[in-house]
Amino acid sequence: MERGDKGSAVDKSQTLKEAIRAEAERLGFAACGFTRADAADSAGLDIRKWIEAGNHGTMGWMETRADHRVSPKAMWPDARSAIALGMSYAPASDPMALENETERGRISVYAQGGDYHKTVKKALKALARFIVDAAPSELKVFVDTAPVMEKPLAQAAGIGWQGKHTNLVSREHGSWLFLGVILTELELAPDAPATDGIHCGTCTRCLDSCPTGAIGPEHRIDARKCISYLTIEHDGQIPEEFREAMGNRIYGCDDCLAVCPWNSFADAAAANRAFLPRAELTAPSLADLLKLDDAAFRDMFAGSPIKRIGRDRLIRNCLIAAGNSGSGALAPSVEVHVSDPDPVIAEAAAWALDQLRMRDAIQAC
Template sequence: MDKGQSLEEAIRSEAARLGFAACGFTRADAADSAGRELREWLEAGRHGTMGWMEERAHHRVSAQALWPEAKSAIALGMSYAPAADPLALAAHPELGRISVYAQGGDYHKTVKKALKALARFIVSQAPSDLKVFVDTAPVMEKPLAQAAGIGWQGKHTNLISREHGSWLFLGVILTSLELVPDPPADSGQHCGSCRRCLDACPTDAFDDPHRIDAQRCISYLTIEHDGAIPHEFRAAIGNRIYGCDDCLAVCPWNRFANAAAANRAFLPRAELAAPRLADLLKLDEAAFREMFAGSPIKRIGVKRMIRNCLIAAGNTRDASLAPSIRAHVDGPDPVIAEAAGWALAQLGFSSAETQAA
């Protein structure tokens, strides 16, 4: 720490050196009101089959419920702002659309490595207890980030930054240190009457501003949901095979986001930027694991990926994909087999032709 530099300034400087684009400080209990709203959301069943949210809800509702010794929270953001238009592949139904955040390296590993390095720096400057969290732990990163002033939760429930738009991966360090809090961000002041994110949702997943029904969200349906995708959402999914960027991509604040600020670990891999559905439908377990090694996509497994690609293939109305679809009609997994039959029907094949396939 430089002479005359405060601990907060030193932490900010080191965070920037480690690749974080945003850093802010707040009290550990600053997001407790969001915890009460989370309880209401869970009780209403808006989380769908994400049982893990309920299982640790008693920890998730408050940082101090998770770790009572926490005094301050350090909220950090790492940019993954895209250089290309996230919605461009909508005009190319033969290609699978993968959410921007998953086209590069696994953010969990990159962000956590940097958080641990920052934690070591903090302890070297001010001996203390601390814990680091990415989104695999029951910590409410977005409300804490808003309380720390690095951005605000938009009407789509995701964090928005003046400098980085909707494209920040978040991490949190809880510490026993008493750090000087930053002024919180005010969501109402920055979003105003704009509702582009709400209107852009293909499945009308938003009950109201700041309230989402996960069961209708394409990111939930293609990533978290493990069964058959409800028929009412299949056409709206289009060619999205992993996640959905629509509500993020249309945000006017993205015009200030600078792709040059993105961490290079998140640059899109060529094979994930615009994969062909016909190629993806040929994947077996080994090929899937090889293709998505080092990617957050790997965790959904090949079965869920094939299910998603079958829905997307049915939405192309491209009969040339029928041979790739037919390979899954008589497969052992009933969810995949049903999706394959649906996709063939969407391409105009009769029941007899589907059975013959």
Template sequence: MYRRAVHKGQSLEEAIRAQAERLGFAACGFTRADAADRAGLDLRRWLEAGHHGTMGWMEARADHRVSPLALWPEAKSAIPLGMSYAPASDPLALAGQPEVGRISVYAQGGDYHKTVKKALKALARFIVEQVPSELKVFVDTAPVMEKPLAQAAGIGWQGKHTNLVSREHGSWLFLGVILTSLELTPDAPADHGQHCGSCTRCLDACPTQAFIGPHRIDARRCISYLTIEHDGAIPVEFRTAMGNRIYGCDDCLAVCPWNRFADAAAANRAFLPRAELAAPKLADLLALDDAAFREMFAGSPIKRIGRARMIRNCLIAAGNSGDSALSAAIEPHLADPDPVIAEAAEWALAQPGVSSSRMQAA
């Protein structure tokens, strides 16, 4: 196959890596498009067990998700890429501040979908300029299994918490994939068993015991799933364990020993935390109407869950706060026409340390 090197003596793969770095990617690897097909079998078993909960979109496109070739039969190679969002501070630092809501590190800055996809498209244009070819770009909204492909390309390995872990960037990588009709030289895959060893810190850290074993998670118990994907009342059995987490959960990622190698200076500046999202006060969030919610979370991945889920999450956090000062912010939601919100407010006001003036009057 003909390849035009960008510089004399430079391979196409080397040129792509260099351009990926210029575009803000911290990791770039190459693998065959069918390199992660075994992961598709694991996905089918996971779906059959119902561990995806109410995420019907995963089941709806499972036939495409099991293999890139099912999505695009002409694909020959995959180029998984990672963009760092390594935090400068401890993601668990707000655990002892019940009056504020904890937002997952990945959602405190700009929407990664837009940033990663823009860079993927720019890299795709660069590749076509070097060698005319067919390409498709994917972020995690498409039915492509980025993590298994990234492991096959040597970017990192799927830890026991099922997320990707990198030697250089720890647990803090946003992933994207370019599928191409080009035959590219594959990198050596990463071996998850070799790098995690006997460590179980991620499994032990889960507040709701969502892991049913190493590399196996029941999403229905996961706080990230419950606060982001789940539409409806949050099961009572998980509410206390949620603490003040109102969007996602970083616990299993944050405790990974490999994070000591992650350099916050390598993080893309688009993901730097916005001041209003780093430690938002629950009282302020509970006062948001629809317009204020959209304004506050404009350009954030949080916007997609809508105000109702955010208020629901904040009411659970307020109930866990033990702070009677939050009762005034909770009470107005007792009359909310949404029964999920009204019930969450009633639950919050019944928790130890949180009292309602209405309840006292009664």
């Protein structure tokens, strides 16, 4: 036997693929599949068209590294095989539960626990060491911060298929998978790919549920309309046409995922414990969040993916949610931001106050 990471043993009676699958499971991955490194090249060409149409909004980093996204081999010519991996974060509760709790902020399920980048990458590196011990070779690991097309590669590797909302859907885990990829120079027999979209049938729940109609023709998302993009990636003023549709969503949006019928098969017990929701992030008070200064923000969101957007962007989002709340009780919390030195925050506060005053006037009639 050869020794792997942390004393794990590779039984030579297993194939290398079987050994990798077993170790991936031990490290917390719920899904593991194999495909050729160039198996999803057509998706790379599609994303180039998507970027040329301006659908990426202000995410300039996508345009900057578009050439690398066309194919993993464009980034690393020696790559022969791709190992696609999924780690479950299936929620135990309804992601839509706070829809009518207008004085509380809704945070996307994936961001209520620990930062998935760190957890997934740590496990990927451990699996990479195991593979190198078992079969000395060059390889590279990727989470979603690198220009690798994880979802098309995961579909090619048979983990799941890209639904009409463009996210990966798994028979076993629904839509709740964090994806990672290992590229290797090893020749590994590919698994059977998942059939593109056939399992969605005529269902259009994800399309119908999108609050801003961001999922357009050919099932492509226009990021400029997507609430996840607007609340996380976009750093300027949120266009007024989308503010009411944001409701009380202050970080991301789960609607198109939450309504997918395949999620009925997802088992919350399979979720990695690192992603269990933190109590203070499951139903945070907008009034409390609007009191955060920079130091308090960094303390509250330490170890959370939310920390990346910074305090000012979160306050902007909370002000929009407060304006949508219809709750006059939030007016004092909003008013303190009207004179903020950041013009984006000041404008959002003024808008929110106008919304609250307008509702008060309507109710008084």
